[in-house]
Amino acid sequence: MIAIETRGLTRRFGKVTAVDSLDLQVPAGALFGLIGPNGAGKTTTLRMLAGLLEPTAGEIVLNGYMADAGWRKVRRQIGYMPDFFGVYEDMLVWEYLDFFARCYDLPPDHRRQVADELLDLVDLAGKRDAYVQTLSRGMRQRLCLAHALVHDPQILLLDEPASGLDPRARVEMRELLRELGAMGKTIVVSSHILAELAELCDSVGIIEKGRLVASGPLEEISRYARQGRTLRLRVLSDQKEAEAALRDQPGVGEVYKANGFLEVEFLGDDEATALLLATLVARDVQVVSFSEVSSDLEEIFLRLTKGEVA
């Protein structure tokens, strides 16, 4: 089942097209990463999904509902955490959650319970009666996540939830999202920091200049990107000879030296890779190690968006 679907979603700000004919499909229960550099249109897309911004063209279907005139109904199924958010001053942590619980019409007896549960979930139970403005950045981020959860939404739209967090807080946030994913929620996380998304997400969409460059499960994307791969080898003999030998071979692109290793960009499948090694050995290059560099998401991303990054 598809939780989020966009068809030809477009948003222009004057002459600038922030999002350009985006066709996105997020299956229910997926932890979907929306990846792209700053200004690629991630936030614009999420804001349109959250009903905060009107699409110039195209349509959005959330859990089977057209998000148009009736988006108020859909809204109850969405929890949204903006990338930049403020907190109200003169407000206690529990009041903050209570306020949003009231906004979602939670009955009074339920509100307190939900607030306490959420504070437990985001590990802020000890800060229940603290003023919001006294919380650290990471705590605020978690509180903001908690606010998006008060109405137990099926879809969570989180815009850069880890931005500005220290490494430990990032890990905490990642754990939290995993936990939420395990609850069966459909989660869309945007980020320009790819490493953590690579570990976290089971499917990703790569967005660049408002266009969806690639989208699908992580392995598929990797496979798609892996038509080009990076090989790393160490040779006993003269590196220059080895380099020269490599450059003669078909499919070999750039060759770099790094930490005594040679890194080779190579376009070809596994057979071609085996053939390359055989050729090198045949040409008396003393190969000590020969391996493929496992390409992480960041690399895939760079490869896919190559030349398109402004």
Next chain:
Amino acid sequence: MRFKPRLGVNPVIVKELRSRMRGARAFVNLTGALLLLGTASYVLYRLVLATAQYSRSPLSPQIGQTLFIGLAFLELMMVCFITPAVTAGAISGEWEKLTYEMLMATPLRPASILWGKLVSALSYVFLLIFAAVPMASLVFIFGGVSPRDMIKALVILVAVAVLLGVVGIFMSALLRRTAVATVLSYLAVLAFVIGPVLVFILVAVLRQAEPPRLILVPNPVSALFSALTPYTPGDGASGLFMSLGMILGGDLQALTGSGNTTAIPRPLYHYSLPLYGAVTLTLYLLATRLVRPTRRWRIRWKEALTALALYLLFGGAVALAFVSTTDRYEKASVLAVPTPAPQRVVVERVVVAPVEMPRPVPVPTELPVAASPLPAPTPTPSATPTLSAQDPGPTAPAVARTTAETSTARVTVTPTKVAGTPTATPDLTEMEVDTWSFASPDGKWRAHGLVAFPVNGREKYYTQLKVEETDGAAEWTAVDEWSRLALGYTTPQPLHWSRDGRYLYFTNRPVPDGCAVFVNGSDLNRLDLSDGSVAAVVPHSGLWLSLSPDETTLAYIGYGGRGLVVRDLATGAERETKLDPGQGYAAGHIVWSPDGTALVLTLAIRTCSTNWAESVSVVRVEAATLKQATLIREDERLFTTVEWPTPDKVLLKDDGERLWWMDAGTGQVTAHDG
């Protein structure tokens, strides 16, 4: 998803009140505001006590009214200052704190956010207003203020607070920057408070005429004062507020234009409140669009119909209120430019009267010179009444008994009102009534004067002058009118019965605010005893008037420091001479010589000091040349001129009511032997 009806309180109200009322700040502010009001009340109280102790009117209601008006004014200022501050950041603050999107992502309607913000911000302003009510209720101890006044003031304060609140929140939603919204909101407040006054002055200067009251309608201060201007004239501190109220409350109209209308115009606030309501409703509806994140101006049919219904409901309520109160007020619209009745140049009455009255203190009516109709001097053979020959004739259309007499209108006489026509004679049983009556010298006629104040009203008063033949053959109503209360009020009183028994000259004698030593009238009107028609002979010109024995010449002390003015009633030609012996004098008690060739008058020097004057001079003026001779100079026995019965002797009265003779040529004073 199924629709869940909203239960409970608007979450925004809960949230805003939680943070706004948290901690000491709100209560410190409230305490500060109350302390300010309390201090101001005390200062006002002392001021009224200090300045009004010699006043003629009872002191307690004066204190009550002054305190009440002062408090209401201060509260209004407070509302004007505080409301924009608490509302201008309401929506823009959410934008600036980046919390707006989070709110918008919830099912909370944008209109609920707006409503919640408005209610919570205004509830703080209302707290300030209503917290002062118990303190303001202290004025009930002094009296002079009815609970109805208190409610009127509260309604206006609340309406202004709501208006300014909506202005602030509209700016906030429109501009999304608190700083800009605050500045523009305060500019809007200024436009409401000062704008109309500036326009009013500008129009007055450009047109050289009284501008329409309509201009002042948007001004909250005008609205407040128009609802509260009391009917008891006060002195000093109360006088200050009253004058302020007159000017801002649009009572200039009452002072100048409608002095002789038979009904009162609607108070300004009757127009201000609907205006505020309409502006509030419009800005609020616009703001509900402005707070929407998407589809801002895509208005659905249902929404348009709701807005239309709101406007119709509002318009209907206003129309109903106007219709239900229409009998209480004149039909004349506020839109009409008050054109002073052509026969009366009354503007001077406004401007000059307070100027003419020197510094406060004594009490006109307690003076020995208190106005009473002059005893008709014994007719002299030379006195030939000429007025009747130049009588313009019955100019009023609906005269009961019209005389056939007509002649050329050489006298500057135009009719004012028609005796005997039905007017708004009130039910006097519910009013405070003051009456007096005078007999004509020949005993054939009696004049009955009356002034009546509504017990609870403070806007208008009723005056009446009836003249009846002693044998009951005829009764004329010379004055029968409602007037707006201004700086004091006037009472119609006989001034002179004509020698031929045909006319009664009467005047509207001011009972002014403040200290005025010599007052016996202001204008000159003439009642024709044969047909009851009334003609205005001289408009409001001075505070002491005296007709020459032959009734051809009027001598009066002119407004604006003109001194003694001698007016030929036939031609309207005036001659005048200054009477200035220095600072702080007043002139009056003009007494004509039996042959009408000269007159003496009393000059009070440094009036209203400890006594009504420090000393008195008696001046003789020749009617033909206006040559002055001071017969008595700065005498501390405080003589006043009473009568000039024989060519060489003038009757004087001193401060202790004893009578003296004065030689009309030398000014030598001898004791009266009677």
